[in-house]
Amino acid sequence: MIDLTFEGAVAHIALDNPAKLNALDEAALRELDAAYAEAAASGSRALVLSGRGRAFCAGRDISGVDPRDDDVLGYLGGIVTPLLRRMAAFPAPTFAAAHGACLGVGLGLLIATDVVYVADRAKIGSPFAALGATLDSGGHALFFERLGAHKTLDLIYTGRLMSGTEAVESGLFSRVFPAEDVLGVTLEAAERAASGATSAFLASKQLIARIRDERLALWESIDVENAAQAALCDTDDYREGFAAFQEKRPPHFTGR
Numbered sequence: 384m385i386d387l388t389f390e391g392a393v394a395h396i397a398l399d400n401p402a403k404l405n406a407l408d409e410a411a412l413r414e415l416d417a418a419y420a421e422a423a424a425s426g427s428r429a430l431v432l433s434g435r436g437r438a439f440c441a442g443r444d445i446s447g448v449d450p451r452d453d454d455v456l457g458y459l460g461g462i463v464t465p466l467l468r469r470m471a472a473f474p475a476p477t478f479a480a481a482h483g484a485c486l487g488v489g490l491g492l493l494i495a496t497d498v499v500y501v502a503d504r505a506k507i508g509s510p511f512a513a514l515g516a517t518l519d520s521g522g523h524a525l526f527f528e529r530l531g532a533h534k535t536l537d538l539i540y541t542g543r544l545m546s547g548t549e550a551v552e553s554g555l556f557s558r559v560f561p562a563e564d565v566l567g568v569t570l571e572a573a574e575r576a577a578s579g580a581t582s583a584f585l586a587s588k589q590l591i592a593r594i595r596d597e598r599l600a601l602w603e604s605i606d607v608e609n610a611a612q613a614a615l616c617d618t619d620d621y622r623e624g625f626a627a628f629q630e631k632r633p634p635h636f637t638g639r
Contacts, residue, residue, distance in 0.1 A: 385414040386435075387421060392577035392638075393570070394422035394430045401436020404484055406444035409462055412488075416466045423474055428638050429577035430473055432496060433480040433566055434489075439505070442487025459519055463488055467521065470495035471592070476576040476584050480569035481505050481547070482562050491520025493556065497588060500569045502562035505547030507555065512542040529554045580620035581638035586611040 384407075386397040396418050398405035407415070422430055434440050443458075470477065470492065479493050482502035490507065493499045501507070509518040509526075518526075518539055526535040530553055538545070551559040560568050576584065590611060594604055615621045619639045627634035 384411045385418050387418040389422075389425065389427065390570075391574070392426075392428040393573045394425060394427035395570070396422065396430065396432050398432075398434040398440055401434075401438075403444055403446075404438035404441035405434040405436065405489070406441045406446075407488055408444040408447075409458065411444070412462050412466055416462075416469060419466070419469050419473060427577070428475045428579075428581050429573040430475060430477045431480065431569055431573045432470075432477065432492060433569070434482070436483075438483030438489075439479075439481040439485045440489025440492060441484040442489050463491065463520055467491055467495040474585065475581055476573070476579075476588070478569050478573045478576070480566040481507075481556070482565055486510055486544075487518075487522075488520050490522050490525075494521040494525050498572065499556040500558050500560060500565050500572070501547035501550060501556050502565045503546065503548045503559050504562055505550070506544040507547065507550045508542070508544035509539045510542050510544065512540065525555065578636060580618075580624060580634075580636045582618045582620060583615055586615060 384398070384400045386399045388395045388397075396415070398407070398411075398415075400406070400411065419430075477497045479496040479499045481493055481499055482505050485493060485501070485505055485507045487510075509522060511517055523535070526538060530538075534553075537543070545553070545555075547556075547559050550556055558568075590604065590607055593599055593607065599607065620634075620636045623636060624634050
């Protein structure tokens with residue numbers, strides 16, 4: 384159900400259960416977690432996450448779940464959240480190509496990814512009103528931060544799904560493309576990032592995470608930026624970037 388491949392310095396993880404719109408059960412989530420661990424250990428300098436078939440990920444596979452004995456905390460807190468944390472901490476830039484349904488845990492996978500390109504006709508939102516359940520996997524935080532309380536609760540109460548175009552226009556994700564183009568564009572972006580200054584990218588990734596999680600103010604964030612820049616001075620890529628600029632040639636970054 385989870386396919387991990389490598390193309391140069393780019394790891395590509397594909398959700399591969401199109402018959403179920405890539406809905407994820409516990410076994411698939413554990414397999415996905417293992418794929419991220421393997422990709423990180425490989426030293427890949429960028430990662431792409433995608434879904435095969437008609438959807439990116441329709442969320443949790445509840446086809447065999449009995450709500451009377453469902454261990455929700457064990458599923459969400461014990462499996463989903465650790466996976467999302469591993470994804471967010473991946474030691475290189477990460478990209479997702481999202482199309483079709485991007486719901487529940489599927490939405491959470493996008494939230495835990497650095498850069499998300501979506502198909503114009505993707506379906507994003509909170510369809511849980513019909514299940515008697517609530518939005519999970521970080522959806523409340525994302526929607527509230529980007530949409531505000533009123534739009535967030537409107538989506539939750541009505542179960543309305545946003546198109547990919549609307550989601551990008553609302554500031555949820557990075558860019559929107561026709562469905563037939565979104566994976567190719569995402570792979571190209573990852574390939575470019577994989578040839579870049581990985582340490583500098585990670586410094587920005589970590590700073591953005593601190594601004595989000597610690598709510599750093601302007602001058603605090605500038606202090607962290609200054610320290611990060613000073614640390615980068617000791618990297619090969621920093622020296623190569625300056626040398627290339629001074630010698631009027633393209634840089635050749637090694638990720639070190």
